[in-house]
Amino acid sequence: MRICVVGLGYIGLPTSLMLAANGGHVLAVDYNRALVDTLVSGRVTFEEKGLPELYERARVNIEFRSDYPEADVYIVAVATPYIKETHKIDPQYVCAAVRNVLDACPDGAVIVVESTVSPGTMDKFVRPVVAESGRKVRLAHAPERIIPGNMVYELIHNSRTIGADDPETGSLVRDIYATFCQGEIVLTDIRTAEMTKVVENTFRDINIAFANELLKICREDGMDVYEIIRIANKHPRVNILQPGPGVGGHCISVDPWFLVGDYPELTQLIGTARRINDSMPEFVIERMGDIMRENGISSLERVGLYGLTYKENVDDTRESPTLQLLEALERRGQSGLVQVYDPFVARDIAPNQHHDLDSFLGAVDMVVLLVGHDEIKQNAAKLGRIPVLDTRNVLDLPRRYTL
Numbered sequence: 001m002r003i004c005v006v007g008l009g010y011i012g013l014p015t016s017l018m019l020a021a022n023g024g025h026v027l028a029v030d031y032n033r034a035l036v037d038t039l040v041s042g043r044v045t046f047e048e049k050g051l052p053e054l055y056e057r058a059r060v061n062i063e064f065r066s067d068y069p070e071a072d073v074y075i076v077a078v079a080t081p082y083i084k085e086t087h088k089i090d091p092q093y094v095c096a097a098v099r100n101v102l103d104a105c106p107d108g109a110v111i112v113v114e115s116t117v118s119p120g121t122m123d124k125f126v127r128p129v130v131a132e133s134g135r136k137v138r139l140a141h142a143p144e145r146i147i148p149g150n151m152v153y154e155l156i157h158n159s160r161t162i163g164a165d166d167p168e169t170g171s172l173v174r175d176i177y178a179t180f181c182q183g184e185i186v187l188t189d190i191r192t193a194e195m196t197k198v199v200e201n202t203f204r205d206i207n208i209a210f211a212n213e214l215l216k217i218c219r220e221d222g223m224d225v226y227e228i229i230r231i232a233n234k235h236p237r238v239n240i241l242q243p244g245p246g247v248g249g250h251c252i253s254v255d256p257w258f259l260v261g262d263y264p265e266l267t268q269l270i271g272t273a274r275r276i277n278d279s280m281p282e283f284v285i286e287r288m289g290d291i292m293r294e295n296g297i298s299s300l301e302r303v304g305l306y307g308l309t310y311k312e313n314v315d316d317t318r319e320s321p322t323l324q325l326l327e328a329l330e331r332r333g334q335s336g337l338v339q340v341y342d343p344f345v346a347r348d349i350a351p352n353q354h355h356d357l358d359s360f361l362g363a364v365d366m367v368v369l370l371v372g373h374d375e376i377k378q379n380a381a382k383l384g385r386i387p388v389l390d391t392r393n394v395l396d397l398p399r400r401y402t403l
């Protein structure tokens with residue numbers, strides 16, 4: 001069976017490698033030629049634990065290309081952003097990729113949309129594209145749950161959901177994922193699979209918003225939110241996540257908006273949670289101001305933001321709290337002042353960006369730790385006695401401040 005994966009980003013690349021490493025004949029497609037050239041030359045395109053080794057195991061069974069080949073099954077893993085004004089899903093990449101597939105596929109092919117989509121997207125946007133083409137294909141939705149930083153492990157061990165129109169298509173798709181997935185594979189209908197994925201990320205967003213609201217209450221009255229959450233979580237049915245400088249990434253900060261966009265009257269809790277999490281970069285700026293005043297630091301030029309990615313030990317900066325914070329500073333007319341550094345981000349994406357920890361620390365009198373990369377934990381001693389706002393609560397330092 002020929003399997004074609006369309007979109008070789010953070011999700012499509014590891015998935016296609018995993019399929020090929022487990023015996024699948026994989027045609028891996030991305031319209032970004034530079035990305036395909038890099039993969040053809042033998043290198044992976046982003047930093048991820050175990051990915052280079054997986055690439056080596058997959059190599060003999062995978063072909064990277066930028067045109068759309070004939071295959072039996074297509075797995076579409078392209079981006080699904082939301083439209084800022086309406087908060088609704090922007091389905092343009094999924095629809096374009098499905099059109100590309102329909103131009104190339106034989107009748108009877110299965111198109112699996114793996115991208116996260118809002119409930120109803122397959123009916124509202126994908127089926128009309130298929131109908132317009134006059135092609136006879138079968139559709140399925142198989143959303144992904146893996147976490148950057150532990151993708152290879154989670155691809156194998158996570159449970160997954162497959163939504164299909166009929167049990168035969170569901171079983172066929174399940175058998176493909178079962179070549180590498182050792183977790184439970186639940187078969188359901190497409191709408192349920194769409195909604196389930198969005199619900200999972202929304203649950204986490206609301207839980208983090210709760211932690212962030214607790215943090216604000218505790219800051220107001222001098223209580224230790226981390227200690228309170230630690231103790232509360234000893235209750236067998238309580239599991240509060242950690243507060244922090246905001247929520248970023250391509251999933252948790254995006255998917256709940258799909259529900260707010262489609263059901264504005266019914267998403268009071270979900271919308272409020274999103275807004276609480278989006279308020280956190282402003283909260284960090286207020287806290288920075290307090291600590292600067294307390295330490296006689298008058299210029300933001302001597303303040304350093306450590307970490308640009310949205311989570312620790314990955315290179316993905318999409319929607320990151322640090323980028324949100326830089327935008328908030330810009331809105332206050334304070335852009336381009338702070339120093340920034342992230343060991344995982346080699347390209348320049350912000351003003352005053354350093355590419356070496358020592359040069360960064362040499363330029364600042366205060367650090368705001370926004371991402372708990374292992375690098376800073378291992379080099380905590382280098383922070384010496386300068387004030388550090390530890391928004392992730394990960395360092396043990398003499399002059400540490402928390403949010």
Ligand SMILES: NC(=O)c1ccc[n+]([C@@H]2O[C@H](COP(=O)([O-])OP(=O)(O)OC[C@H]3O[C@@H](n4cnc5c(N)ncnc54)[C@H](O)[C@@H]3O)[C@@H](O)[C@H]2O)c1
Pocket residue numbers: 006007008009010011012029030031032035077078079080093096097098100114115116117144145146147148250251
């Ligand atoms: N990144 C994550 O951690 C994560 C986790 C779970 C689910 N998801 C979901 O998976 C989906 C993909 O996310 P991602 O992070 O891999 O996105 P990405 O932006 O990293 O990758 C998408 C890739 O698709 C390519 N592409 C887009 N349209 C194409 C087309 N028509 N033909 C060929 N190639 C095309 C782009 O060039 C890009 O390389 C999204 O829906 C996302 O919400 C992501």
